Amino acid sequence: MSTAEQPAAVVVDGYSAGNFYPAAFTAAGARVLHVQSTPELIPTMLAPDVSAYERNIVASDEAELVELLRPYSPAAVVAGQESAVLLADRLSEAVGARTNGTALSPARRDKYEMIETLRRAGVRCAEQFKSDDAELVVKWAEDAGRWPVVVKPVDSAGSDSVYVCRTAEEARAAAERILAGNNLFGFANTEVLVQSYLEGTEYIVDTVSADGHRYVCGVWRYEKTLLPTGRNIYNRDILVPADEAPVPSLVAYVDEVLEALAVRWGPTHAEVIVTDSGPVLVEIATRLNGNLNPAFHILCTGHNQAELSARAYIDPEGFAREYGGRVYRKLQSAYTYNAPTTLDGVVTEVDREAVAAIDALPSTAALSVKYAPGSRIRPTTDLMTAALRVHLTSPDDTRLEADYDRVRVLKDSVYRVG
Structure with a gap:
């Protein structure tokens, strides 16, 4: 097949896990283009490797982008990261690609609209309120008469500025801090x-879905640590067998969420809390899991979300036959560990012996050292400020747990700070 005959896929702002899309779409038989929607790259995110694409289109004018993309007749226009969801929906609809459409785009991005859309559809969800006034936030919490409450931005990601508040003073301080700052993508919190x-x-x-034919490619149980500041930081994600409770009820609930939010195409990453009343959505994003590592996920589940997403868009009939309505199988036990740090200063050196010791552990499938010499490192407050990301997997649960414990010891030796 010549290049001109190949279907085209467009990745909008392919930061972070979006970097896995080019290889996935290429393997699915597509040519791959990148849209960079800002003149300069967003500094807070792992930058896209634009050399992996046939073309990098740098433009922020949507009408111009539509005209530039239309000749390629894209089969897919996907969000490479959270802040690209709305633009990807608009572009995919405008150029006639397979799309979730724009009618419910706000509900797939704005966390308030997301939950209200579930409420209107009769799907179990949290009580909530939003405002540009910290005092009104406090009043809502006091009137509700239930503490703690969660205070967070309406459209960020990666646990950015999410606070568990147990008093009016804590809620007021969190709201004021959020309203005075920017979200993870550099936009003001209004x-x-x-x-x-x-x-x-x-x-x-x-x-991952192809025209409504949904496949569950993984369910992971969170372990988090609640800091005295009210920030709930990630620790490890633990792969759960698909036939183990509460996975079936989680899957049934997320199917309701997908239907309510009109998600028929592509990947989603949902966070759900199982309460006494049943599963309740924290939030869902129509993008890849930010912890995606294809080689690691293939080891523990036999596939990866980027590869599945490319297949869904490029070969939807084949995807539906092979994956539609099904769930993953746990091949071996696995953890994703986002190692926290209490270090505060400038990294003067990365201890290569400590890194090599982690890398040499039998369960280590992938290791990401997030700071280089000269970088500013601060105590962990969210996913973005974790010191390391380590993917661990093994058919031996005892070995896996021992290696995880060893990483927890070695992590504090990786960086020297001045």
Whole structure:
């Protein structure tokens, strides 16, 4: 097949896990283009490797982008990261690609609209309120009469500025801090969201869909640590067998969420808490899981979300036959560990012996050292400020746990700070 005959896929702002799309779409038989929607790259995110694409189109004018993309007749226009969701929906609809459309785009991006859309559809969800006034946020929490509450931005990602607040003073301080700052993508927070606190165990549910034929490609149980500041930081994600409770009820609930939000195409990354009343959505994003590592996920589940997403868009009939309505199989136990740090200063050296010791552990499938010499490192407050990301997998649960414990010891030796 000549290049001109190949279907085209467009990745909008392919930061972070979006970097796995070019190889996935190429393997699916597509030519791959990149849209960079800002004149300069966003500095807070892992930058896209534009050399992996046939073309990098740098433009922020949507009408211009539509005209530039239309000759390629794209089969897919996908969001490479969270802040690209709305633009990808608009572009995919405008050029006639396979799309979730724009009618419910706000509900797939704005966390307030997301939950209100579920409420209108009769899907179990949290109580909430949003405002541009910290005092009104506090009043809502006090009137609700239930503490703690969760205070967070309406449209960020990666646990950015998410606070668990147990008093009016804590809620006020969190709201004021959010309203005075920017979100992870550099945009000003003009409103703040406050929600009822969901008591229970939190899970990740990752899916891929092709014209409504949904495949669940992984369910992971979160372990988090609640800091004295009210920030709930990630620790490890633990792969759960698909036939183990509460996975079936989580899958059934997320199917309701997908239907309510009109998600028929591509990947989703959902976070759901299992409460006494049943599963309740924290939030869902129509993008890849930010912890995606294709080689690691293939080892523990036999596939990866980027590869599945490319197949869904480029060969939807084949995807539906092979994956539609099904769930993953756990091939071996696995953890994703986002190692926290209490270090505060400038990294003067990365201890290569400590890195090599982690890398040499039998369970280590992938290791990401997030700071280089000269970088500013601060105590971990969210996913972006974790010191390391380590993917661990093994058919031997005892070996896996021992290697995880060893990483927890070695992580503090990786960086020297001045």
